[in-house]
Amino acid sequence: MRGLTTKKMKVTIDNIPVEVEDGTTILQAARKIGGKVVPPAMCYYSKLKGSGGKCRTCLVKVSQGSAKDPRPMPKLVASCSTPVQDGMVVQNLTSPEVVEARKGIVEFLLLNHPLDCPVCDQAGECDLQDLSFGYGMEETATEDDRREFPMTDIGENIKLHMNRCILCYRCVYAADQLTDKRLHGVLYRGDVSEIGTFIRNAVTNEFSGNMIDVCPVGALTDKTFRFKSRVWFLKPMNAHRECARCAGKTVAWMFGNEIYRVTGRKDQFGEVEEFICNECRFEKKDAGDWVIEGPRHISRQSVISANHYEEMTEPSVIDPIAGKMEKDE
Amino acid sequence: MQNDNIIQHPQFIREGKQVAFAPGTLKKVHELILRYPEGQQKSALLPLLHIAQEELGGHLSVDIMDYVASLLGIQPVEVYEVATFYSMFYLDNMGKYVIEVCRTGPCALAGSEQILAHLRDVLEIKPGETTPDGIFSLREVECLGSCGTAPVMQVNTEYYEKLTPGKVDRLLEDLREYANKNKPGGSTWVEKFC
Amino acid sequence: MGGKILLASIDIPGIREFGVYRASGGYAAVEQALRGMTPAQVGNEVTKSGLRGRGGAGFPTGLKWSFLDRKSDKPRYLVCNADESEPGTFKDRYLMHHLPHLLIEGLIISSYALGVKTCYIYIRGEFKYLVGILETAIREANKNGFLGERILGTDFSLNIYVHPGAGAYICGEETALLESLEGKRGNPRIKPPFPAFKGLYGCPTVVNNVETLATVAPIIRMGGEAYAKIGRGKSTGTKLISACGNINNPGVYEIEMGLPVEDFIYAPEYCGGIANDKYLKAVIPGGSSVPILPADLMLNTARGEKRLMTYESLADGEFATGTMLGSGGFIVFDEDACIVRNTWNLAHFYRHESCGQCSPCREGTGWMERVLYRIEHGAGKMSDIDLLVRVAKNIEGNTICPLGDAAAWPVASAIRHFRREFEYHVKHPEVVKNTSHGALNYEVESMIPDSGTGVNYW
Numbered sequence: 001m002r003g004l005t006t007k008k009m010k011v012t013i014d015n016i017p018v019e020v021e022d023g024t025t026i027l028q029a030a031r032k033i034g035g036k037v038v039p040p041a042m043c044y045y046s047k048l049k050g051s052g053g054k055c056r057t058c059l060v061k062v063s064q065g066s067a068k069d070p071r072p073m074p075k076l077v078a079s080c081s082t083p084v085q086d087g088m089v090v091q092n093l094t095s096p097e098v099v100e101a102r103k104g105i106v107e108f109l110l111l112n113h114p115l116d117c118p119v120c121d122q123a124g125e126c127d128l129q130d131l132s133f134g135y136g137m138e139e140t141a142t143e144d145d146r147r148e149f150p151m152t153d154i155g156e157n158i159k160l161h162m163n164r165c166i167l168c169y170r171c172v173y174a175a176d177q178l179t180d181k182r183l184h185g186v187l188y189r190g191d192v193s194e195i196g197t198f199i200r201n202a203v204t205n206e207f208s209g210n211m212i213d214v215c216p217v218g219a220l221t222d223k224t225f226r227f228k229s230r231v232w233f234l235k236p237m238n239a240h241r242e243c244a245r246c247a248g249k250t251v252a253w254m255f256g257n258e259i260y261r262v263t264g265r266k267d268q269f270g271e272v273e274e275f276i277c278n279e280c281r282f283e284k285k286d287a288g289d290w291v292i293e294g295p296r297h298i299s300r301q302s303v304i305s306a307n308h309y310e311e312m313t314e315p316s317v318i319d320p321i322a323g324k325m326e327k328d329e
Numbered sequence: 330m331q332n333d334n335i336i337q338h339p340q341f342i343r344e345g346k347q348v349a350f351a352p353g354t355l356k357k358v359h360e361l362i363l364r365y366p367e368g369q370q371k372s373a374l375l376p377l378l379h380i381a382q383e384e385l386g387g388h389l390s391v392d393i394m395d396y397v398a399s400l401l402g403i404q405p406v407e408v409y410e411v412a413t414f415y416s417m418f419y420l421d422n423m424g425k426y427v428i429e430v431c432r433t434g435p436c437a438l439a440g441s442e443q444i445l446a447h448l449r450d451v452l453e454i455k456p457g458e459t460t461p462d463g464i465f466s467l468r469e470v471e472c473l474g475s476c477g478t479a480p481v482m483q484v485n486t487e488y489y490e491k492l493t494p495g496k497v498d499r500l501l502e503d504l505r506e507y508a509n510k511n512k513p514g515g516s517t518w519v520e521k522f523c
Numbered sequence: 524m525g526g527k528i529l530l531a532s533i534d535i536p537g538i539r540e541f542g543v544y545r546a547s548g549g550y551a552a553v554e555q556a557l558r559g560m561t562p563a564q565v566g567n568e569v570t571k572s573g574l575r576g577r578g579g580a581g582f583p584t585g586l587k588w589s590f591l592d593r594k595s596d597k598p599r600y601l602v603c604n605a606d607e608s609e610p611g612t613f614k615d616r617y618l619m620h621h622l623p624h625l626l627i628e629g630l631i632i633s634s635y636a637l638g639v640k641t642c643y644i645y646i647r648g649e650f651k652y653l654v655g656i657l658e659t660a661i662r663e664a665n666k667n668g669f670l671g672e673r674i675l676g677t678d679f680s681l682n683i684y685v686h687p688g689a690g691a692y693i694c695g696e697e698t699a700l701l702e703s704l705e706g707k708r709g710n711p712r713i714k715p716p717f718p719a720f721k722g723l724y725g726c727p728t729v730v731n732n733v734e735t736l737a738t739v740a741p742i743i744r745m746g747g748e749a750y751a752k753i754g755r756g757k758s759t760g761t762k763l764i765s766a767c768g769n770i771n772n773p774g775v776y777e778i779e780m781g782l783p784v785e786d787f788i789y790a791p792e793y794c795g796g797i798a799n800d801k802y803l804k805a806v807i808p809g810g811s812s813v814p815i816l817p818a819d820l821m822l823n824t825a826r827g828e829k830r831l832m833t834y835e836s837l838a839d840g841e842f843a844t845g846t847m848l849g850s851g852g853f854i855v856f857d858e859d860a861c862i863v864r865n866t867w868n869l870a871h872f873y874r875h876e877s878c879g880q881c882s883p884c885r886e887g888t889g890w891m892e893r894v895l896y897r898i899e900h901g902a903g904k905m906s907d908i909d910l911l912v913r914v915a916k917n918i919e920g921n922t923i924c925p926l927g928d929a930a931a932w933p934v935a936s937a938i939r940h941f942r943r944e945f946e947y948h949v950k951h952p953e954v955v956k957n958t959s960h961g962a963l964n965y966e967v968e969s970m971i972p973d974s975g976t977g978v979n980y981w
Contacts, residue, residue, distance in 0.1 A: 053713035054881050056921055075920045081713045104917030108886035141910060144893050145334040154618040167879060185410040186708070186879075189691070191889040192336050198409035199341050199391050364684045366598075366641075369724055374706035375689050379648065400707075414708040414878075415591040415689035417648045433872050434610045434811050434865060435854055471692065471872050472610040472811075473649055476767035476852065477774050486651040521655040522685070523662055 010067075012058075013037050013090045026079035026090055027058055031269060038269070039092050040102075040131050042109070042216045043168035044080035045271055051173050052080035055166065056105050057131060061098050064089035076101055099135070106135040112147040112191070113217070114163045122218030124231040124304055127270060128166065149194055154184060155202035157223050157282045158212060165219035171195065171211035178207040178275055195219070206245065209281040211274045213264045224282050225253075225261035232304045234260055239290040245277035251274050251296045252287075259285045268299040333481055337422065338413075343391045357519050370401050374411055377401070378418055379518045387420040387427075397415065416470065424459040424466035426504050430482040433472040439479035445469065447494040451501065464508045465501075526753070528761050529734070530777045533621050539656065541663035544624040550669055552743040556632045557677050560743075565636035567741060570746030573759035578604055578695070578732030579810060579850040580925075581834045584739075590719035591637055592727040600728040601639040603630060603736055603919045604700055605653075608692040609810035610872060611852025614763035615733035617775040619646075619653050623660035625859050629736040631669060632743055637729055641682050645700050648689040657685045692876035696924045697730040699878065710880045711924035732850075734763055753876070755781030758833035763853055769857035773796035784808070784830045784837075785822045786873065788855065789919040799890050801857040805940070808837055809849020811869050812929030814936030815862070842936065862944050863955075866937040867895035873930035884927040887918040891934055898945060901952030908945050912938055 008019045011029050014037045020029045028046070030038045039060055044052030052058075058080045062073040076098060079090070092098055110132060117123040149162035167186065172195070175182040183205065184197045188262025197203065203211070212220045231253065239252040239262075253261045264272035281288050284290065298304050350358060358377060363374035377397050378389060385393050394408040398499040412418045419427070430436075438491045446468075449455060452465050475481040478490035482497075489500060527533075544550070570585025591599065599972040603626070607615040619626055626644075634642050646653060661683050672680045686704055688694050694703045698712035701723050722728020729969045738760065742750045751759045758780040764787070767773045772795040778787060787793045788803065797803050803818040824830050825844035830837065837848045856865070860901050874888040891914055897903045915931035922928070938945060948955050 053923060056881055056883055056923075059921060078713065078923075083715070101917070101921055105882060105921065108882045108890075108917070109416075111886045111890060141913075143892065144890075148335045150337060166882065167885065181404050182406055185406045187413040188338060188408060188879075189414045189708070190874060190877040190879040191885050192338075193339065193885075194336070194891075196338075198406065198413070199343050364686075366724060369705065372686075372707035375648070375703065376687055379651075379687060379689065403706075406956045407707075409918070410708055411706065417690035424869070432868070434807075434868055437865070438768050438854075438856070438860060441594050459623060470690075471875050472608055474607050474613050474616050474647065476611050476613055476854070477765055479767060479773075483600050483649060488652070516655065518651065518654075518687075521651060521658060523655075 007086070009084050009088070011084045011088045011090065014094045016094050019245060020084060024084050026060060026062075026077070026082050026084055026088075027052075029084050030079065030090075030092065034268075037092055039079045040127070040134070040268075041080055042127055042131065042166060043170060045170050045173070045214055046269075047271060047275075048170060048177060048214065050207075051170055053078045053181040055109070055168055057102060057109075059098060059101050059105070060092040061095040062088060063091055063095075068280045103135045103137065105143070107137060109166050110136060110140070110282065111142055112163075113166065114146055116164075119225055119228045120161075120164065120218040121221045121231075122164075122215075125215035126218060131197050137307075147191065152196065153202075153223075154197055155204045155208070157209060157278070158203060159221045159223050159226060161219050161221065162196070163219075165195055166217055167193060167195070168216055168224060170214040170216065171220055174211050174275075175203070175208060175216050178210055180206045181205065183208075204278075206278055209278045210249055210264065210272065212281075213266070215274075216270075222261055222263075222281070224285070228260050229255060234304075236296040236298060236304065238265065238293040238296045240293065241280065241284065241290050242276060243280055246280060247274045248276070248280060249274055250276050250280055250290075252290055253291075254287070259287055259290070261285075265296065274296045341391050341420065343395065346392045348385055348392050348396045350380070350384065350392075354380060354392070354519055355497045357522065361522060362401070371403050373416070374401060374403075374408065377384075378408070378412060378523070382418060382435075383518050385497070387425070388421055388425050422459065425464050425508050426484050427466045427468060428482055428484050429470040430456075431471070431473040431475070431480065432469045435470070435476035436479040436481060441480035441492075443494065444480050444492050444497060445480065447497055451498065464505060526761065526779050527777050528745075528750075528753070528840060529618065529625065529698050529737060529763065530775075531741075539621065539623060539660075541624060541660070543669060544622075545667070547867045548625055548744075550628055550664075552740045553628055553631050553669055554675060556635055556743050557675050557679055561703065562636045562638060563605070565632060565743065568742055568747035569636065573747075573748040573754075573757060574735065574738055574742060574750070575732035575758070575834065577738070577762065577851070579609065579812070579847075581848060584731065585733055587719070587731070588633075588637060588729060590717065590729050591729055592720045593638070595720075595727050597726040599637060599639045600643065600723040600726055601630065601634050601637055601642040602697075602700065602704065602723060602728060603642065603644040603729045603733060604695065604697065604730050605644050605733045606700060607650075607733070607850075608647055608693040608695050608876075609812060609850045609852050610869065611767055611807060611854040612764040612765050612810045612850045613767075614649060614775050614851055615977065616653065617765070618733060618737055618763065619650075619657060623656050624664070625740055626657075626733055626737045627660050627664050627669075628740040629738065630683055631664075631674070631681060631729070633729075633736050633739050635679055636739075639729075640680055640833045641684070643704060643723075644683065644685045645694070645704055645917070646685060646687055647694070648687045651687065653772070654685050654687055661685070691878075692872075693740045693924070693926055694892050696926065700730060701728065708878070709801065710878050710925075713923055753779055755831065756835060758835060758848075762832070762848070764832070764851040764853050766794045766853040766855065768853075768855035769798045769801065769860065770800050770855045778832055780831075780833050782832045784832060786797045787832055787853075788822075794853075794855065797855065797857050799857070801859065804858045804860055805856040805862065807846075807852070807854040807856075807933070808832075808926035809847045811854065811872065812925075812932060813847040813849040814842055814845075814932050815940065816844075817862065820844050820940070843933070843939075846936070861899075861936055862941040863895070863899050863948050866934055867892070867899045869933045870895045870930070873926065877926060877930070881923045881927075883918045884922045885929070887914055888930045890914050891918075891930070895934070901948070903945075903949045903952075905946065905949050907949070908938060908942065911935075 039058035042055035043060045060079045064070045066085030096320040234253040241248045252259045362373045398405045398408045456469040480492045481490045555781040575581045617872045691709045693699045694709040699709040703709040718728040806821045824839045870892040874892040876886045915935040918927045919931040
């Protein structure tokens with residue numbers, strides 16, 4: 001019954017109209033349209049309650065508040081946490097103001113982010129890398145040293161590289177909402193705040209591995225995979241197994257018949273479809289543990305798909321470099 | 330080139346020491362918790378940490394924070410998050426008297442920088458350090474809300490205003506004397522809540 | 524002086540005690556409201572009075588109260604914001620110290636108007652001594668039947684509790700304050716939802732400043748219309764101004780809105796002129812977050828009119844040539860004050876007080892502080908000045924809460940009005956590096972925090 005009474009809201013984003021349910025955020029409405037209209041989100045994660053609003057990369061301009069009250073909103077708003085109104089007109093890429101502001105935000109995010117992509121496991125699937133590609137400046141305006149934290153381990157399977165952290169809070173929400181008790185959090189404040197356990201503590205509780213999947217950068221990485229391979233040399237394969245703890249639906253990242261790492265299945269917005277348990281993620285590294293379904297489509301603009309793994313019918317060893325050269329010729 | 334932007338927060342350990350409030354304090358603590366609606370006892374965290382810091386050794390050790398967490402039925406990390414956020418909570422050993430000099434705008438106009446320089450000279454420590462005899466710790470803090478009586482400093486939550494180097498000298502002398510006689514300075518948090 | 528409303532009884536000996544306060548006409552407004560008025564009528568009087576938030580934003584109080592979700596069946600809360608930490612502001616502290624019962628009286632009437640049964644006073648932890656004063660006042664009011672169950676025999680019940688903060692400027696922002704009151708880190712919430720709908724414990728909540736709530740008592744006593752006649756235009760009533768800096772008489776003054784700025788600075792009953800017979804150089808009139816103005820623009824607007832102590836007159840010319848009344852923290856700089864050093868000092872403050880939740884504020888405040896530090900210490904470049912303007916612009920308006928704006932405005936306005944002083948610092952590094960400059964007679968180098976970052980937690 002309730003579904004029938006829900007009012008539909010008409011929203012226009014970058015001149016494209018869309019109809020959504022009452023209570024939808026601007027970002028979700030944009031995702032319904034898809035494509036370039038979707039503002040980038042570094043901290044918002046639709047599956048983590050309370051996330052969003054912090055990174056400010058998804059700022060958009062509301063040039064008309066609603067049909068009833070057509071006044072524009074005075075400031076740019078975070079699209080991930082602003083609900084739509086009927087008749088709202090939103091500008092994302094069509095507003096130079098938004099693009100300028102976003103460039104500024106990316107500059108802030110990169111101010112203290114190390115440029116260690118060549119040695120970072122996240123490279124190739126890093127949201128900040130994508131964002132910098134889209135909005136970053138060629139040269140840095142700062143001459144200061146970057147902030148540096150000592151590297152820490154939080155548990156045997158998760159590496160914390162605080163230098164790379166952009167304090168999106170996603171991992172904190174994940175630990176809060178997915179695990180039985182949260183062992184890490186955001187400590188201190190301002191530009192010296194950090195993610196940590198405060199005392200030497202291992203984050204090993206069930207489902208804690210999902211912190212790695214939700215991390216938009218390379219701050220939290222899978223220790224069972226560290227430095228094993230660049231992600232674009234691997235073939236992401238949909239895989240599943242019978243699991244008592246989770247749905248067991250994962251992506252097995254393979255090189256030949258070997259599984260290098262296991263992650264959740266991410267959708268086109270980089271969000272995990274179903275969270276997976278630690279056993280599936282960290283312990284099941286034998287191809288025999290899994291039923292391999294076939295290649296996983298990576299819809300994002302990514303170097304991962306550059307060697308066209310999807311065209312191969314079954315997992316087999318290929319020489320990525322040879323493949324690339326062939327293509328270049 | 331050396332990076333002077335290295336942030337090294339100290340690592341803390343859980344020693345497993347037994348800590349507990351005195352029975353009288355505990356009674357007051359339970360009264361404080363009742364000031365907040367049922368299920369919202371976490372609200373009492375800040376007042377409790379003030380009391381704990383004051384009564385259980387002058388700083389918040391991991392064991393003390395774990396104890397407070399158990400009193401409120403919350404995860405220890407929720408206490409660590411809060412204790413590291415607020416500048417009035419000390420995580421490390423402090424001197425008997427913590428001298429906090431306001432450095433912000435109006436105090437700076439009135440000469441707080443000279444006061445701090447004087448304290449550094451006299452105590453022979455830098456902000457963030459404690460004298461070897463364990464009596465004084467020196468800190469620089471932001472606006473204490475006493476701009477009309479600047480420069481100002483706070484010693485263990487007591488305000489000392491309109492400071493001059495001479496006044497500071499006299500105060501230090503007094504405090505040294507108190508420290509030897511073991512006389513506490515000011516009234517406690519528990520006494521403040523009536 | 525005359526015309527005092529809030530501080531009218533401040534000179535009565537022992538006014539801090541219930542008996543003396545009551546004998547001088549205190550709590551009469553509570554009787555008047557609870558016995559003779561409906562909650563809506565009380566709200567009406569406040570609306571008619573034109574009272575505006577005294578914490579800094581100047582939002583009409585009656586309007587703010589009208590937003591409170593009265594349809595919700597959840598309990599409602601009133602939270603008194605006593606987290607006074609804006610540099611230059613010490614009026615609430617003065618008020619609570621001398622007239623705690625005036626605040627309690629205002630809280631009772633406001634709670635009655637809003638249908639609130641529990642009220643919290645969130646006071647900054649550094650004001651520990653005030654916690655005792657307020658608790659004593661609450662206990663006295665309780666004992667005399669003005670708090671607790673069935674106040675004055677009516678159906679109205681109210682409890683007031685004091686809740687100390689623990690050293691965080693950001694907790695003066697209303698949603699950060701609510702988070703802190705819930706025992707969490709003082710991270711401001713993302714709005715909407717506003718506290719009027721989802722505030723403390725997810726319940727409808729009103730957060731008001733100490734001075735605002737205290738003013739409700741005299742408004743009921745004299746009537747909203749009478750109150751609105753005091754002052755000028757939309758700046759009704761009186762305002763507490765805390766004056767500090769290079770003046771002869773620093774202190775808290777209650778002024779009628781509309782007093783010329785020049786009179787406030789030079790009249791013997793107020794600031795009493797610039798200390799040591801120096802000249803006025805600049806003023807930050809509303810707490811460190813509002814734009815700084817040079818002397819000529821402070822005394823007269825760009826249109827050549829006398830600048831007055833009102834929300835409108837101080838904001839005349841917007842940010843190009845105006846500023847804001849803010850919280851009433853009036854910081855005066857004499858001819859020798861170094862604007863660059865002061866700007867760096869404040870940038871350091873905002874860097875230290877940023878909660879670190881959203882990226883523009885977390886990274887931007889630190890960046891501005893580092894660049895200002897360089898300029899102030901003789902290592903700046905000309906391009907640094909424009910860099911500062913650009914960083915401030917990128918922060919402004921793009922953050923979760925107003926702290927970003929509060930950090931950006933002082934920097935942007937200092938450069939707008941005193942660019943030559945910044946350029947001087949860049950051009951003459953030897954002057955600013957090796958000798959004391961400005962009014963401060965000390966060696967610059969000795970004051971550099973040893974970490975070099977200016978961040979000093981330990």
